[in-house]
Amino acid sequence: MAATASPLRVLELYSGVGGMHYALKESGVAAEVVAAVDVNTTANQIYRHNFPATPLWSKTIEGVTLDEFDMLECDVVLMSPPCQPFTRIGLQGDVSDNRAKSFLYILDLLPRLNKLPRFILLENVRGFETSSARDVLLTTLRDCGYGFQEFLLSPTSLGIPNSRLRYFLLAKSPPTSFSFPTSSEILERFPESSGPSQPCEVGSDGVTDTPSTENSRDGSVLFKMETAHELQRKRRQDGDETVMKIQDFLEVPEEEMERYLLPPKTLLRYAMLLDIVQPSSRRSVCFTKGYGHYVEGTGSVLQSCLDSELQDVFQSLDLQTEDEKLRRLTGLKLRYFTPREIANLMGFPDHFTFPDVVSVKQRYRVLGNSLNVHVVAQLIRLLVS
Structure with missing residues (x-):
């Protein structure tokens, strides 16, 4: 009789209130969160309330040493770095923003790990795809031998009546092991094999949904x-x-x-x-x-x-x-x-x-800083399948 595979060891960075953790559970993938890391005290309070058995490290990402990362021997990294450096309605400080330092720290550590994680999932705001931080991310992934696919997806593509257009990246090693054809383009829908999906309409991130004072074609404002x-x-x-x-x-x-x-x-x-x-x-x-x-x-x-x-x-x-x-x-x-x-x-x-x-x-x-669980759950299935 074949031995049962051990659950994947998951590291949840910028864990917030546990959106990634809930998505992991919803995905049905056999996995265990071996550590969650976040510095936000309110978010950590809520995370502990819902996941009392999960080791939660209340510290900055930069406070996690290379030895501590190696000790975890994680198979999967789930992360949602701070979005403020990249949001289109903010200052867009990008890599010069202090809030981007922790993410750059992760990218610096990744090639030096004794064991590279097999799977990486990253979530951020629309706008990240044009950032210098994204360029550093893709260069690091290529240098480490990962294949990857980028997405811009909203919950509306899954039939949920809420616009929350977000950037996602799936990275996998070996690079040829994705269950769907990858593309250098940023996909705006789930691959056909992953279930029903619709393309994201312009404005589905909520920005252009905001009432405007611009005139319509005939010059009238309703x-x-x-x-x-x-x-x-x-x-x-x-x-x-x-x-x-x-x-x-x-x-x-x-x-x-x-x-x-x-x-x-x-x-x-x-x-x-x-x-x-x-x-x-x-x-x-x-x-x-x-x-x-x-x-x-x-x-x-x-x-x-x-x-x-x-x-x-x-x-x-x-x-x-x-x-x-x-x-x-x-x-x-x-x-x-x-x-x-x-x-x-x-x-x-x-x-x-x-x-x-x-x-x-x-x-x-804390909810405004979180993510859509259903969207991430479907992406985790795609990543691990």
Whole structure:
């Protein structure tokens, strides 16, 4: 009788709240996380709460020595380095940003390991693919004898109504062992053999989903500062029956509804900038770490009361008195998605929970820094198969 293969030894770098760990479990691959590393105290608190048996190293990546990496003898490295140096709406400091140093440290150590990991999966924001850090990464992988494939993927390609376009890289040794034909191009869909997938639509990262003040072709701007082109795109997304509805991810108790309603001050100041969705919608924009604190570009809000049409509420809203504006907007019962609902959209399982001591603001923040579990789970299957 053939011996059963030992589980793969996995190192989870920048472990956050455990998105990679949950993706690994969902993938069905026989594996064990032998160490997780992160310096964020809140994220580590949540990680320990959900994975008490996993060794969690609360330190910087640079604080892990070459000997410690060698000691782990890991087969797989999963990592999601800080995205701030590469995000298109940030300063784009790239390799000169201090937050990129830990990633460059990993790339420096990789060729010096006694045992190279067989598999590497990296996640980052769209924009990483044009960075100098990516150039260093690819050069290092080639020098170490890895084959690799790059992707730009959003959860919408798996039928999930949330845009979160992200860069992914799968690296494997030996380089010819991928189960699908690799390409030097960055793929924008899963390989056909991996299951249903759709190409990512322009704007699916949530950036161009943000309401704009640009004029449409005929020079008119519709309600809520949306151009005709933007409105048409959103209607097309809502009509895509291959994507689930938002209502499948909602679960706020009625008694907790009030705490998530947008306050009057926010409604009056930011109404024209909100991305509003309904339970029947099949779209929502990317939730960021500023959700619930900042408004513009941080995520969609939900229209809880459907008695009024959005078009009617926003018609000539800027011409109304402050009291009339507030009356109209309050009637929509616009609310934030709860942290649990965002976790649902991001693929975290029901048994993922937060310690009671972690505030709502902290929950939004760590989720905004995390990843979509379902997308990564499918990529892990591709990587290891």
